[in-house]
Amino acid sequence: MWSPEREAEAPAGGDPAGLLPPEWEEDEERLSFLFSAFKRSREVNSTDWDSKMGFWAPLVLSHSRRQGVVRLRLRDLQEAFQRKGSVPLGLATVLQDLLRRGELQRESDFMASVDSSWISWGVGVFLLKPLKWTLSNMLGDNKVPAEEVLVALELLKEKAEEVYRLYQNSPLSSHPVVALSELSTLCAGSCLDERTFYLVLLQLQKEKRVTVLEQNGEKIVKFARGPHAKVSPVNDVDVGVYQLMQSEQLLSRKVESLSQEAERYKEEARRACRAGKKQLALRSLKAKQRTEKRIEALHAKLDTVQGILDRIYASQTDQMVFNAYQAGVGALKLSMKDVTVEKAESLVDQIQELCDTQDEVSQTLAGGVTNGLDFDSEELEKELDILLQDTTKEPLDLPDNPQETFHTNSVPTPRISDAELEAELEKLSLSEGGLVPSSKSPKRQLEPTL
Numbered sequence: 001m002w003s004p005e006r007e008a009e010a011p012a013g014g015d016p017a018g019l020l021p022p023e024w025e026e027d028e029e030r031l032s033f034l035f036s037a038f039k040r041s042r043e044v045n046s047t048d049w050d051s052k053m054g055f056w057a058p059l060v061l062s063h064s065r066r067q068g069v070v071r072l073r074l075r076d077l078q079e080a081f082q083r084k085g086s087v088p089l090g091l092a093t094v095l096q097d098l099l100r101r102g103e104l105q106r107e108s109d110f111m112a113s114v115d116s117s118w119i120s121w122g123v124g125v126f127l128l129k130p131l132k133w134t135l136s137n138m139l140g141d142n143k144v145p146a147e148e149v150l151v152a153l154e155l156l157k158e159k160a161e162e163v164y165r166l167y168q169n170s171p172l173s174s175h176p177v178v179a180l181s182e183l184s185t186l187c188a189g190s191c192l193d194e195r196t197f198y199l200v201l202l203q204l205q206k207e208k209r210v211t212v213l214e215q216n217g218e219k220i221v222k223f224a225r226g227p228h229a230k231v232s233p234v235n236d237v238d239v240g241v242y243q244l245m246q247s248e249q250l251l252s253r254k255v256e257s258l259s260q261e262a263e264r265y266k267e268e269a270r271r272a273c274r275a276g277k278k279q280l281a282l283r284s285l286k287a288k289q290r291t292e293k294r295i296e297a298l299h300a301k302l303d304t305v306q307g308i309l310d311r312i313y314a315s316q317t318d319q320m321v322f323n324a325y326q327a328g329v330g331a332l333k334l335s336m337k338d339v340t341v342e343k344a345e346s347l348v349d350q351i352q353e354l355c356d357t358q359d360e361v362s363q364t365l366a367g368g369v370t371n372g373l374d375f376d377s378e379e380l381e382k383e384l385d386i387l388l389q390d391t392t393k394e395p396l397d398l399p400d401n402p403q404e405t406f407h408t409n410s411v412p413t414p415r416i417s418d419a420e421l422e423a424e425l426e427k428l429s430l431s432e433g434g435l436v437p438s439s440k441s442p443k444r445q446l447e448p449t450l
Contacts, residue, residue, distance in 0.1 A: 024083060037089035056094040061103070061152060070156040070196055071107065075146040095144045107149040107199070114202045151199065159196070160203040163187050167223060174313065177234065177242040180212065180219035215239060244309055251302040255295055262291040 024031065033048075034055055042049040063080060064072055074095060078087040098104040105113075144150070170186055172178045184197055191197040201221070204210040209224045213234040220242055224231040265288035272281035 031083070035083070035086055035088050035090075038093040052090060053094065053097060056088065056090065057098060057103075060091075060094060060098070061155070064152055065155055065158075068190075069192060070152050070159050070199060072104065072150045072152060073147060074144055078146075092144050095150060099144070099150070103153060104150045105153055107151050110151045110153075110199070111202065114206050156199060156203050159190070160200050160207065160209075162190055163200050164204065164209060164223070164227070166190060168227075173223070175241055175245060176223045176225060176231075177238045177245075178221055178223070179242075179246075180221055183221055215242070241309070241312055244305055244312075248302065248305045248309065251298055251305065255298050255302065258291050258295045258298065262288050262295065265291060 034052060036052075038049060038052060039045055059081075060072070060077060063077075064070070072095070074092055077091050077095075081088050081091070095104060099106070166187060167173055167178070167183065172182060172186060184194070187197055187200070191200060201210060201212065205212065208230045211222050211231050211234060213220055213222070220234070222231055222234050222238055265284045269281045269284035269288065272278070272284060
């Protein structure tokens with residue numbers, strides 16, 4: 001949004017995202033009030049002042065959040081909120097109030113608030129404040145110039161968190177130290193321009209989540225290892241690992257370049273053979289073999305560097321596991337602080353005594369319910385055996401099986417004679433053989449036809 005190209009692409013008026021409130025098209029009277037200037041003092045009409053401020057202040061911040069920007073200028077906001085050739089006359093007052101409440105901060109003041117010894121690397125990116133801005137502040141004039149850059153602090157914190165997550169989810173997070181140029185390329189889609197990227201880094205440095213160091217003319221950034229951890233200063237180990245990573249990248253690029261060169265020599269030899277130039281083909285093949293030997297040597301060096309890096313990463317993982325074990329032991333000690341074997345045995349004995357007491361109470365209560373009417377179980381079993389013997393000796397007095405069964409409210413079952421059953425069976429037999437006699441013909445023995 002802040003680059004000249006991006007400003008040239010922006011529309012002359014209206015919100016590009018089309019996310020402005022419905023009042024912009026529905027209530028002309030309300031819009032006229034909102035676009036009018038504030039009174040010189042809130043005491044004149046506090047209701048109108050608060051109503052207008054309550055509309056514009058959240059809208060300015062939400063509009064900036066939707067556009068993905070953290071740097072605001074009065075001129076840009078006036079263009080964004082322009083409607084039918086009119087601009088809101090009270091936006092300067094709104095920005096002054098946001099500055100007073102600490103939701104906005106001048107870009108130069110924000111840079112000065114960061115306690116950093118490496119802030120000098122970004123000074124060339126930021127424009128110095130014009131003299132008139134400095135004089136206006138010295139003279140107590142709190143008006144916001146149309147070109148002055150303001151920083152939305154909450155939006156900047158959100159953008160810093162976004163960049164940190166972006167780094168954590170990228171291959172660059174394999175080691176906490178990364179080149180500033182690589183990080184800038186990674187964040188190109190999140191930070192709209194270089195100035196925003198540097199402001200995000202300053203915010204992360206303010207939160208003690210990154211630190212920046214210049215090493216051999218190149219700026220490197222070190223990240224904190226965890227989302228809630230604080231970054232430690234860049235030490236010799238970090239610099240050494242960073243140099244190894246740079247060497248690995250350099251060797252990899254060199255191997256790729258030599259591989260392309262060897263392929264080119266091979267193609268030259270092929271073309272020379274087709275043209276019948278045997279000597280030229282031999283020279284190209286010799287050059288190809290020399291290049292392949294260089295590739296083999298570089299591969300050996302690259303394997304060595306990668307092996308060292310793997311060991312370093314493994315040691316870092318071992319250190320993390322060791323720290324986790326150490327924390328676990330400490331937590332276990334705290335949780336077992338008041339627990340001893342003697343206390344555990346005493347507790348088990350108490351539980352056993354309570355269980356025994358409960359059993360005795362249960363038996364006592366069960367005995368008291370019978371009111372002294374105890375029964376001898378052996379006598380009861382003898383009496384039961386006698387009853388069983390008597391039952392087996394006596395015939396059961398059962399009713400006779402009735403010859404005919406009568407069903408109430410049902411159709412009586414017809415009785416079928418033996419002759420009818422035999423005739424039905426003969427029909428079934430003949431049907432299975434494929435010969436079905438007519439129902440009117442006399443019954444006779446059918447012989448199979450040969």
